[in-house]
Amino acid sequence: MFRNVAELVELAESQQMKIAEVMIRQEMEVTGRSREEIFAQMERNLQVMEQAVEKGLAGVSSHSGLTGGDAVLLQAYIQKGNFLSGETILDAVSKAVATNEVNAAMGTICATPTAGSAGVVPGTLFAIKEKLKPTREQMVEFLFTAGAFGFVIANNASISGAAGGCQAEVGSAAGMAAAALVEMAGGTPSQAAEAMAITLKNMLGLVCDPVAGLVEVPCVKRNAMGAANAMIAADMALAGVKSRIPCDEVIDAMFRIGQSMPLALKETAQGGLAATPTGRALEAKIFGVPLNERE
Amino acid sequence: MKYKSVFDIIGPIMIGPSSSHTAGAARIGRVARSLFGRKPKWAHISFYGSFAQTYKGHGTDVAIVGGLLDFDTFDERIKSSLEIAKQEGIDIIFRKEEAIPNHPNTARIRIGDEQGELELVGISIGGGKIEITELNGFELKLSGHHPAILVVHNDRYGTIASVANVLAKYAINIGHMEVSRKEKGKEALMTIEVDQNIDQSIIDELSSLPHIIQVTKIVD
Numbered sequence: 001m002f003r004n005v006a007e008l009v010e011l012a013e014s015q016q017m018k019i020a021e022v023m024i025r026q027e028m029e030v031t032g033r034s035r036e037e038i039f040a041q042m043e044r045n046l047q048v049m050e051q052a053v054e055k056g057l058a059g060v061s062s063h064s065g066l067t068g069g070d071a072v073l074l075q076a077y078i079q080k081g082n083f084l085s086g087e088t089i090l091d092a093v094s095k096a097v098a099t100n101e102v103n104a105a106m107g108t109i110c111a112t113p114t115a116g117s118a119g120v121v122p123g124t125l126f127a128i129k130e131k132l133k134p135t136r137e138q139m140v141e142f143l144f145t146a147g148a149f150g151f152v153i154a155n156n157a158s159i160s161g162a163a164g165g166c167q168a169e170v171g172s173a174a175g176m177a178a179a180a181l182v183e184m185a186g187g188t189p190s191q192a193a194e195a196m197a198i199t200l201k202n203m204l205g206l207v208c209d210p211v212a213g214l215v216e217v218p219c220v221k222r223n224a225m226g227a228a229n230a231m232i233a234a235d236m237a238l239a240g241v242k243s244r245i246p247c248d249e250v251i252d253a254m255f256r257i258g259q260s261m262p263l264a265l266k267e268t269a270q271g272g273l274a275a276t277p278t279g280r281a282l283e284a285k286i287f288g289v290p291l292n293e294r295e
Numbered sequence: 296m297k298y299k300s301v302f303d304i305i306g307p308i309m310i311g312p313s314s315s316h317t318a319g320a321a322r323i324g325r326v327a328r329s330l331f332g333r334k335p336k337w338a339h340i341s342f343y344g345s346f347a348q349t350y351k352g353h354g355t356d357v358a359i360v361g362g363l364l365d366f367d368t369f370d371e372r373i374k375s376s377l378e379i380a381k382q383e384g385i386d387i388i389f390r391k392e393e394a395i396p397n398h399p400n401t402a403r404i405r406i407g408d409e410q411g412e413l414e415l416v417g418i419s420i421g422g423g424k425i426e427i428t429e430l431n432g433f434e435l436k437l438s439g440h441h442p443a444i445l446v447v448h449n450d451r452y453g454t455i456a457s458v459a460n461v462l463a464k465y466a467i468n469i470g471h472m473e474v475s476r477k478e479k480g481k482e483a484l485m486t487i488e489v490d491q492n493i494d495q496s497i498i499d500e501l502s503s504l505p506h507i508i509q510v511t512k513i514v515d
Contacts, residue, residue, distance in 0.1 A: 023301050027300060041302060044308070045306055105311065106312060110305065110307070111306060111314040112306075113314075115311050115317065118311075121305075144301060147304045151303075154303065158421060159422050160400070160419075163399060213349025216312070269349050269352065
């Protein structure tokens with residue numbers, strides 16, 4: 001069983017296996033279930049992700065009215081072809097947004113690793129699908145690779161915004177996505193780890209400050225940027241760029257930053273964007289009275 | 296390690312918007328329902344920490360009641376659980392607590408009917424994963440990821456061995472076990488997580504052992 005990223009990479013490289021394969025074998029060992037059963041369960045997760053992306057791209061709106069419709073705007077913008085960045089990255093952004101808009105509307109999603117950060121991994125996966133044309137099996141493997149890196153973060157740091165801030169949620173999701181992108185693009189396990197380190201370094205310190213305590217503002221757009229961050233970091237790692245701080249140490253830094261983060265910035269809707277005049281006004285509009293003045 | 300399966304990370308499939316505050320809450324409610332073994336007549340639900348601050352925005356109240364109604368994390372009925380509970384005549388009271396809990400996402404549930412009551416404390420540790428930290432005043436750890444049995448018994452020598460012997464006889468492997476008691480010689484609780492599902496006949500056999508008060512099965 002791997003306990004950290006170094007061990008995960010070592011296992012994969014010494015046995016010349018993909019990270020996905022290491023994860024599948026560990027799952028078989030820990031649960032005693034068959035490869036087919038485990039693979040089928042992950043394929044169901046993939047289906048749910050695909051349906052959520054489709055639903056979001058068709059247009060949804062949340063109960064509060066705070067979010068919805070941005071995925072549609074982005075897709076229309078991409079269609080016009082007059083964009084500044086790139087098509088694949090914008091596609092990833094729009095699909096991440098689509099997923100989180102569905103989540104905010106209390107639709108069905110697959111937590112990756114959490115619901116608030118559920119857009120990043122599928123957003124990047126379904127965007128890169130258009131470019132790399134992977135088989136269905138490779139797409140399922142992408143999720144095992146992302147899961148392997150998330151597994152290390154969850155056990156050595158946290159994937160909870162209430163415990164570690166947004167860096168633990170969208171930060172983790174982006175790191176997981178970056179690593180899986182590298183593997184799908186043909187990079188080595190070491191390069192996957194570099195991509196995760198580069199991504200997570202750029203998410204450190206990100207607070208969890210949802211307006212009105214809803215998983216909407218700024219969560220949806222943080223998923224957008226998490227997806228963009230993952231795509232760029234994956235390209236950097238594939239180019240041969242390395243993180244000076246090893247991936248496991250970045251994860252540890254994330255954990256310690258989360259511990260020292262004030263409670264007001266850990267999913268309590270008491271600080272950050274939630275406490276801005278507009279944040280409070282939106283809260284009052286949704287609940288009748290701001291959260292900080294409620295009984 | 297807290298997280299053992301890749302599906303703790305990629306999953307669960309769930310109704311939004313929050314894995315910890317919605318899916319986790321639903322799971323805590325469902326464990327309470329499963330332990331109680333029947334639909335309760337009333338429920339008192341207390342929220343602590345981040346749960347107390349943001350439960351309305353995250354639908355934590357709706358989700359926990361969905362769990363009490365035995366709905367899974369992906370059950371669309373979760374969205375209308377408060378109305379469904381009302382129709383089914385379940386009285387529900389929510390309380391927002393000021394006390395600072397050990398974990399930011401903590402809920403205490405008391406449920407009951409004419410025949411009995413149950414009280415548990417659950418925490419939602421991230422990504423939809425939960426732990427039950429207290430049951431009827433006993434401290435315990437229950438991941439909710441393996442079939443488990445809870446055995447309330449008198450604190451007497453040989454009782455634990457007799458339970459383990461019955462499980463061994465049916466080739467049931469114990470993955471995790473904890474024993475706690477309130478006071479020496481009084482009521483005690485065994486929490487046993489196992490790798491195989493346990494038939495009702497085995498539960499009956501365990502219940503008939505000396506010094507055993509109650510055996511409850513929690514299905515995975």
